[in-house]
Amino acid sequence: MAESRDGKMAEHSDPNAPWVTFAGMATTAITAALFVFFLQYLPVVAAGAPVLWTWDWIPSLQIRMSFWLDGLSLMFALLITGIGAFVMLYAARYLAGHPHYNRFALYLFSFMLSMLGLVLADNLITLFVFWELTTFTSYLLIGFSHTDPKSRRNALQALLLTAAGGLALLAGFILIGVTQGTFELSELNAAGSLAGQPYYTGILILVLLGAFTKSAQVPFHFWLPNAMAAPTPVSAYLHSATMVKGGVYLLARMHPSLSGSDAWVWALTIFGAITAVFASFMALRQIDLKQTLAYTTLMALGTLTMFLAGSSGYAITAAMTFLLVHSLYKACLFLTIGVVDHATGTRDADVLGGLARAMPITATMAALAGLAMAGIPPFLGFIAKEVAYAGALTMAFTVFVVLMSFAAFALMFAVAAIVAYRPFFGPQGALPRKPHEGPWPMLIGPVTMAVLGLLAGLMPGVSAYWLVEPAVAAVMGAPDEGGRLKLWAGFNLPLVLSLLTFAVGFYLYRVHVELRARLARIEAQAPDLDARWDWLLDRFMDFAKLQTRVIQTGVMRQYLFATFTVLALAILVPLVMRPVGGVTLALAGLSFIEWGVALLILAGTFLVVLTSSRIAALVGLGVVGIGVALIFIIYSAPDVAITQLLVELLVVVLLAVALLKMPHLDPGRKQEHRPADAFLAVVVGALTTIVLLLVVDGPFDRRLTDFFEAASWTEAFGRNIVNVILVDFRTLDTFGEIAVVIVAALGAYALLKGGLKRGTEGEAEKGDRE
Amino acid sequence: MNSIIFTAGARILVALLFVFSLFMLLRGHHLPGGGFIGGLLGAISFIVYALACGSGEARAALRVSPEGLAIVGLGVALAAGMVSVFFGDPLFTGQWYWVGGDSYETALFSINSVLVFDIGVYLVVLGGILSLAFAFDEET
Numbered sequence: 025m026a027e028s029r030d031g032k033m034a035e036h037s038d039p040n041a042p043w044v045t046f047a048g049m050a051t052t053a054i055t056a057a058l059f060v061f062f063l064q065y066l067p068v069v070a071a072g073a074p075v076l077w078t079w080d081w082i083p084s085l086q087i088r089m090s091f092w093l094d095g096l097s098l099m100f101a102l103l104i105t106g107i108g109a110f111v112m113l114y115a116a117r118y119l120a121g122h123p124h125y126n127r128f129a130l131y132l133f134s135f136m137l138s139m140l141g142l143v144l145a146d147n148l149i150t151l152f153v154f155w156e157l158t159t160f161t162s163y164l165l166i167g168f169s170h171t172d173p174k175s176r177r178n179a180l181q182a183l184l185l186t187a188a189g190g191l192a193l194l195a196g197f198i199l200i201g202v203t204q205g206t207f208e209l210s211e212l213n214a215a216g217s218l219a220g221q222p223y224y225t226g227i228l229i230l231v232l233l234g235a236f237t238k239s240a241q242v243p244f245h246f247w248l249p250n251a252m253a254a255p256t257p258v259s260a261y262l263h264s265a266t267m268v269k270g271g272v273y274l275l276a277r278m279h280p281s282l283s284g285s286d287a288w289v290w291a292l293t294i295f296g297a298i299t300a301v302f303a304s305f306m307a308l309r310q311i312d313l314k315q316t317l318a319y320t321t322l323m324a325l326g327t328l329t330m331f332l333a334g335s336s337g338y339a340i341t342a343a344m345t346f347l348l349v350h351s352l353y354k355a356c357l358f359l360t361i362g363v364v365d366h367a368t369g370t371r372d373a374d375v376l377g378g379l380a381r382a383m384p385i386t387a388t389m390a391a392l393a394g395l396a397m398a399g400i401p402p403f404l405g406f407i408a409k410e411v412a413y414a415g416a417l418t419m420a421f422t423v424f425v426v427l428m429s430f431a432a433f434a435l436m437f438a439v440a441a442i443v444a445y446r447p448f449f450g451p452q453g454a455l456p457r458k459p460h461e462g463p464w465p466m467l468i469g470p471v472t473m474a475v476l477g478l479l480a481g482l483m484p485g486v487s488a489y490w491l492v493e494p495a496v497a498a499v500m501g502a503p504d505e506g507g508r509l510k511l512w513a514g515f516n517l518p519l520v521l522s523l524l525t526f527a528v529g530f531y532l533y534r535v536h537v538e539l540r541a542r543l544a545r546i547e548a549q550a551p552d553l554d555a556r557w558d559w560l561l562d563r564f565m566d567f568a569k570l571q572t573r574v575i576q577t578g579v580m581r582q583y584l585f586a587t588f589t590v591l592a593l594a595i596l597v598p599l600v601m602r603p604v605g606g607v608t609l610a611l612a613g614l615s616f617i618e619w620g621v622a623l624l625i626l627a628g629t630f631l632v633v634l635t636s637s638r639i640a641a642l643v644g645l646g647v648v649g650i651g652v653a654l655i656f657i658i659y660s661a662p663d664v665a666i667t668q669l670l671v672e673l674l675v676v677v678l679l680a681v682a683l684l685k686m687p688h689l690d691p692g693r694k695q696e697h698r699p700a701d702a703f704l705a706v707v708v709g710a711l712t713t714i715v716l717l718l719v720v721d722g723p724f725d726r727r728l729t730d731f732f733e734a735a736s737w738t739e740a741f742g743r744n745i746v747n748v749i750l751v752d753f754r755t756l757d758t759f760g761e762i763a764v765v766i767v768a769a770l771g772a773y774a775l776l777k778g779g780l781k782r783g784t785e786g787e788a789e790k791g792d793r794e
Numbered sequence: 795m796n797s798i799i800f801t802a803g804a805r806i807l808v809a810l811l812f813v814f815s816l817f818m819l820l821r822g823h824h825l826p827g828g829g830f831i832g833g834l835l836g837a838i839s840f841i842v843y844a845l846a847c848g849s850g851e852a853r854a855a856l857r858v859s860p861e862g863l864a865i866v867g868l869g870v871a872l873a874a875g876m877v878s879v880f881f882g883d884p885l886f887t888g889q890w891y892w893v894g895g896d897s898y899e900t901a902l903f904s905i906n907s908v909l910v911f912d913i914g915v916y917l918v919v920l921g922g923i924l925s926l927a928f929a930f931d932e933e934t
Contacts, residue, residue, distance in 0.1 A: 682930060741890065741904070746826075750915075751912045756875075759886065762867070770864075776929040776930060
């Protein structure tokens with residue numbers, strides 16, 4: 025308990041701190057500008073003309089930076105930028121005076137951009153890159169209160185789970201690209217369903233794994249409520265329009281290509297329905313209002329997934345309408361809960377009550393959003409529920425889907441009352457602080473979203489024409505007949521179901537305190553996936569430690585022995601497998617100098633092997649190196665020879681400095697493994713010689729040499745071919761090499777410099793674990 | 795090593811070696827040399843200095859931290875590689891600008907990204923090896 029209070033103290037702002045900062049205002053302004061930018065595409069897209077922007081990224085792999093703006097992506101883009109702008113303004117006020125506010129603004133803004141890229145991407149690989157970016161930025165956001173171990177742990181959990189799903193998704197995307205010959209979503213969707221084609225099942229499973237982990241479907245749901253460790257504006261953003269909807273977006277986006285099979289219908293219906301109902305019960309069970317909202321998000325995701333299982337116009341319209349409604353009311357409610365928390369210092373459902381008098385605007389907005397959530401006419405939420413029932417009646421497993429959506433909607437009605445009615449109009453408990461109305465930057469967002477939710481319901485035709493129907497057309501791959509969004513659709517089965525929902529929901533609200541106790545008892549007996557996760561991670565760490573103990577012995581000789589054994593085998597096996605052929609060793613043509621160099625190298629080698637002084641051995645190695653450099657000079661490769669000589673020199677000098685301080689080699693201990701070492705050395709040497717002789721035996725391919733000789737002057741204006749290859753023809757390789765030089769140098773530097781600090785680091789690690 | 799002869803001689807040797815390393819870097823495009831070799835020579839010059847006068851003094855003579863130098867070098871190389879993007883060529887394509895003419899034969903000299911890239915390589919090798927060598931010397 026003390027922990028969460030500390031977290032909250034850190035999360036909240038100083039009310040007198042200036043909140044108009046460059047970081048906050050710039051990000052808000054840019055996001056708002058993006059919203060306006062996307063707004064101007066509404067008429068084009070509503071008229072049925074998608075917009076495509078492309079830029080070749082890696083053309084040889086068919087990877088393009090391509091963006092596709094149709095009804096679906098436009099609706100998401102508007103939600104992301106619109107809600108994003110309000111959330112950023114809200115955050116500026118909410119976290120005013122926080123020492124890390126600028127960092128927060130950067131994270132939130134990057135997250136917004138990644139999400140925008142995700143929903144606009146047309147190329148699957150581009151989409152994947154943005155997908156991973158959202159995972160990464162949300163990790164930073166969830167772990168924003170990084171001094172709190174719980175927050176770090178939850179951030180890591182979200183990262184690991186969604187990144188694991190992301191890997192599956194990448195595999196699925198590559199399978200699609202390889203089998204279909206294109207990575208462009210617009211082309212894939214135009215080509216119709218992949219059902220029945222080879223690898224369809226594999227693709228479906230992989231893509232669903234990615235989407236379900238991202239959208240927190242059961243059994244991957246547990247990271248989402250834990251992500252509540254993030255500050256309230258993040259929760260609002262993460263859970264309303266964005267991150268978690270990424271998975272739903274993907275399902276909707278790929279609906280034309282992946283639906284149309286029983287597997288799709290089964291998987292989405294079952295996982296979606298279970299998630300929806302499970303989450304609604306869990307929402308009822310929570311005491312912390314933020315947790316309650318987190319579970320209702322889960323419920324919404326489940327419902328959306330379930331409706332995307334269908335292919336009828338009603339089912340898809342239901343999904344798209346519900347998506348819109350949910351984004352508006354959920355963001356609004358999260359933000360109002362944040363205002364309440366900010367003003368009263370608590371989010372406890374049992375304590376909060378009667379706040380309407382002190383916070384009239386917040387109360388009104390929460391009420392509007394709550395009515396939308398409960399699905400009361402004339403809010404868009406009501407229409408969404410009507411369409412959802414109508415859609416459920418058209419889907420496969422009709423009775424199951426109708427029952428499950430009925431349960432979810434009824435529970436949601438009760439939860440809406442708990443979240444939006446009780447804190448403001450219910451009985452008041454002992455509040456930690458005297459409540460007061462929130463400041464305007466924290467109210468403008470909820471006000472706008474709540475009012476929009478109401479207006480959209482009052483003018484269903486407008487919202488349908490501009491937003492819902494283009495999105496439905498994009499998901500279905502063809503324009504739907506339209507006109508499904510009506511406030512009064514006549515006296516029919518959906519209306520009856522709606523009325524029943526209200527009745528059952530009202531009853532559930534009346535008994536919710538007793539119900540919560542009962543649910544808590546059930547939960548105590550059910551397996552706790554969150555704890556299982558920790559158990560799994562711990563076992564994984566144990567395995568890693570075991571593996572390190574076995575493989576990393578810390579004895580240099582054993583590492584080298586293993587390396588050279590593998591090398592010997594790698595040479596030996598192909599050598600034995602190849603057709604038999606003779607190897608000729610022509611020693612007759614060697615000149616006097618060449619014999620001399622060979623003898624020099626041999627002498628150096630014997631010195632290394634026989635001496636018991638480290639310095640002498642080092643000098644012996646230096647002699648070998650210089651001998652090799654001489655060979656390079658004889659065969660006129662001056663650049664390589666110079667480099668070899670200099671490196672040899674450096675190694676000898678550097679090691680000499682270090683070796684001076686080390687004891688003599690221990691001759692007694694050395695003897696026992698010497699036979700094995702000698703055997704391995706001889707084998708590797710012999711094999712290498714044979715391979716080299718075989719290489720020399722074959723005809724020499726001069727094509728590359730000829731090309732570089734000819735092109736080095738005409739194309740790169742250089743006469744030194746080696747250097748021209750390094751800095752012009754193969755620049756990227758060189759760049760990689762110098763990057764390796766830096767990494768190696770920094771690694772060695774850290775080892776040398778860090779050795780002394782190890783004791784204190786170990787202490788810190790131990791303290792962390794406690 | 796506390797030899798007066800070595801300490802006194804090293805000062806001259808170091809200067810010569812360092813100038814020679816720059817010479818090797820610049821002539822690399824046509825004759826044996828280039829960033830790698832130049833960087834190695836430059837590193838050797840400072841290591842000799844460190845052996846003669848201690849790594850503290852060698853660090854002072856270098857003025858900047860070798861780790862920073864290496865990273866700056868990587869940045870320089872990357873920047874040289876990125877230049878081509880602004881001229882519509884693929885990444886890391888060499889760019890040449892002729893001063894006083896329009897081809898290699900007529901121009902007085904050229905400004906090119908290839909040499910800049912090589913300078914980046916030089917800095918990386920110099921900084922990388924020196925950061926290792928200094929740490930080595932200070933640790934042992």
